[in-house]
Amino acid sequence: ESAKRLDGIEASEARLCVIHITDVYTLENFPSLKTLVAAKKKENPNTITVLTGDFLAPYLLSSVDNGAGMIRALRETPVDVVTLGNHE
DSSP states (O other): OOOOEETTEETTOOOOEEEEEOOOOOSTTHHHHHHHHHHHHHHOSSEEEEEOSOSSSSSTTHHHHTTHHHHHHHHHTTOSEEOOOTTO
């Protein structure tokens, strides 16, 4: 008997899409990232976005706004998992 299919994926399969980001030095690419994340999550609900560090210290405006702009951008994208890097 063939495996049941759900949304074009065999029931015995599990697919995870990981969008990996690191070393963020500016906010200018977040609109494009937000569009990419939305498209990938629509394509596969099992999509996570991971930022693996170096997003506050290299971001020059963090010295002025204490990282508030970057954190706001991360929440609005959204980024699901964040770890600190060697520059934080």
